[in-house]
Amino acid sequence: MTAAIQAELPPRLYEVIYILRPDVDKETSERVAQRVADVVAREGGTLTLVENWGRRRLSYDIQHYKRGVYVYFTFLGDGALVAELERNFRLLDEVMRFQTVKVSNDPGEIEVDAELIKFEAVEPSLDEEEEQTLEQELGLVQVARPPRPESADESDDESDDESDDESDGVAADDMSDDGESEDKEGDAE
């Protein structure tokens, strides 16, 4: 019964990101990717996209590593395949973290390009990496937060504000702003 119902459902689209230890060599990362492909094929799923995002800095240490190799892939499959994939991830010591997210219940037809599902290992180059991240850090320190698309507008209207209510304190400012804008909308409509 349940099997019959499941069979009627279209395959769902899932996306997975797993993080490998930063010190994995090319062979190991390829082995993991191959295992993923095998599991997906064995359980009757279809890989639709594989991307290697390379070595990235982690926001917090995982297993005492500050970096990790991110690999992203999407596939069509069912819940059993997700469970089997995650079981395999748990068995692999190189995989520090993984997360599966369902993208769509009914993705429709997806054309699979053989090029897109090839895993390309990234050669580890620790020294370069170290320099790069340092530069990035410095860059981050120097560059202030990029303005939100809205905040440009906001700063505009802040300068406009100066004429009507000056230095009321930020909180008071905001309050009066909200009230006014509501009034205005009412007037306009």
Add this chain to the structure above:
Amino acid sequence: MMQDEPRGEKDAYRRSRRRGCPFCHDETQVIDYKDPGVLRYFVTDRGKLVPRRVSGLCAKHQRALTTAVKRARVLAFMPFTTNY
């Protein structure tokens, strides 16, 4: 209110004043856990989620944002906390 009339850029002014949900306003902007650059605006310096009354998001997008931030944290795109 009184500022409304004399201004030439009346429409732009009014639009900027409406603090609507930025994700409702701009459909091209999507909440994605893989894009910590967008999510960063909606957490405090310590990585805590900002409440709706501060973020200005609508309920629907605040919900989506919360999920996205939590997913991003698991994959170390964002910190759970800065205090470790």
